[in-house]
Amino acid sequence: MPAGKVVDHDRVVTHTYGDPEKATKLFTNIGDCFVFESSLRILDYAEVQPIYAGENTVPTDAYVEKLNQLDFLFLRGSNYINTNGKWDAITALLERTKVPVMAFGIGVQTPDNSEDYVNESTKRFLQLVADRSTSLAIRGNLSQKALKSIGINKVRVIGCPTAFRHRKPTIAIKRVGSSDIDKLGFTLRRKTHGSQTLQRYMLRTLAEQFPTRIFCAGELEEKQIYYANRGELPQSEAALSAAIATLTAENWFYGPSDPLIGMYKSSLAVFEAVQDFEAGLKEMDAVTGFRLHGNLLALANSVPALYVTYDTRTREFVQTLGIPSIDIRQMDRFSFREAWDRADFSTFEKAYALRFKELRAFLDENGMAHRLEHTAPVLVAAE
Structure with missing residues (x-):
């Protein structure tokens, strides 16, 4: 298909x-x-x-x-x-x-x-x-x-x-320091093996520092919460409760008072057209997260993106295009602000x-x- x-x-x-x-x-x-x-x-x-x-x-x-x-x-x-x-x-x-x-x-x-x-x-x-x-x-x-x-x-x-x-032969990434980030996009890949707790941690701590928007690439429960929260599903209340119950059973949510539920209701973004997703990313000052193509779509629009790499595919990709990244194997005592301010996008511009x-x-x-x-x-x- x-x-x-x-x-x-x-x-x-x-x-x-x-x-x-x-x-x-x-x-x-x-x-x-x-x-x-x-x-x-x-x-x-x-x-x-x-x-x-x-x-x-x-x-x-x-x-x-x-x-x-x-x-x-x-x-x-x-x-x-x-x-x-x-x-x-x-x-x-x-x-x-x-x-x-x-x-x-x-x-x-x-x-x-x-x-x-x-x-x-x-x-x-x-x-x-x-x-x-x-x-x-x-x-x-x-x-x-x-x-x-x-x-x-x-x-x-x-x-x-x-x-x-x-289709342009060169690209220039818009630089922004961590202290100047007003809108941060996080590209979610909840089912990435071995990183569920890490993604929860990043989402929670980033949202405490920056207004954060969560970009969903197609996960069913996230879409169910997004549409139900807007009353766009038959029996939206029941659909919302069912999705929250599923994610709680999978230990993504830690019960009804989990702050991540509130983040989902206020900050989750779901798009069904590429150009709509692209428009959402262009509103961001900075992007990070686990989605290879979500991060790349930001970069393609000159929005700086810091990759989180977690497998051979993402590591090969950032190496090919010289994209600033952090690896889940080396994130002990991790500071997003420090990693962001060290990121050098000139290598990506040359590789592009x-x-x-x-x-x-x-x-x-x-x-x-x-x-x-x-x-x-x-x-x-x-x-």
């Missing part, structure tokens, strides 16, 4: 857009929508068609012929390099087509210190994509190492399309310009029409 619904040519909304009741029953990670929409904003095309390949269905010859009329197929960036992939259905479909297949910002998802990157299904799928393209656009050096282990060497390291959604050039090279060498702005020529004075 595509990450979201395309509207107005290159805008993306969730599959539950405009339907709060449905939104509380279907998990949709709006971060995937960020990558999808950003990819569409970068590419130059007349129309885009979603491709479906179910495990229990065999595409007809007519459907395959329809795909062969397209100019290219592109794979939205995500964690495709892993040992849990089930790609047999889409691989079987792609093997029947003749169209170039472009990987656009893919990355590895593996446990710390593991060198077991793919299963056979994933290997076959990735090798097909590599055979049908000049190069692959990937997240970082670990992804490059993983692909090299299965014989794929033609890659361009770009990070993620979301960083380049405004370099990865932008790599992205352009990837698109050009694969013959993909795009809307990236040209890099300004360097002027040298003659002596």
Whole structure:
């Protein structure tokens, strides 16, 4: 299933857009929508068609012929390099087509210190994509190492399309000291393994220091609280109580007097359209938290973001783009203010310009029409 619904040519909304009741029953990670929409904003095309390949269905010859009329197929960036992939259905479909297949910002998802990157299904799928393209656009050096282990060497390291959604060759982050933060955004990823207590601690302590807004990426209980608190669900009171009871049972809330409940009612933000989420982030002076794409969408709009890294994926990402970060393994006696004031966004600005050039090279060498702005020529004075 595509990450979201395309509207107005290159805008993306969730599959539950405009339907709060449905939104509380279907998990949709709006971060995937960020990558999808950003990819569409970068590419130059007349129309885009979603491709479906179910495990229990065999595409007809007519459907395959329809795909062969397209100019290219592109794979939205995500964690495709892993040992849990089930790609047999889409691989079987792609093997029947003749169209170039472009990987656009893919990355590895593996446990710390593991060198077991793919299963056979994933290997076959990735090798097909590599055979049908000049190069692959990937997240970082670990992804490059993983692909090299299965014989794929033609890659361009770009990070993620979301960083380049405004198509500009350079970026300048708006600096702000910790003492000048009036609006702080926290990107929530409540189910991050091993960090629930840490996220609670950060939310509580940050809210004591700054007016803090909690950006939800799609968690069901958070959406239920958000919509019920606004009376937008059938039997909203009951729905609110049920969501609070669920989070209490999971030890996210510590009973009915937990201050975090009040924070949720006053400061939780839920968005079903990428541009609405983006508008919310642009109101912030600073952003931090656990959402890879939520933080990156802030940076793409020149809003400074301090990453919290917790796995190989987030660590590879901040390394690729030179993003200031703190690691959950090194947060003893942690001070957000000190970490924030030490953050150097000039490294990100330089890395952004370099990865932008790599992205352009990837698109050009694969013959993909795009809307990236040209890099300004360097002027040298003659002596």
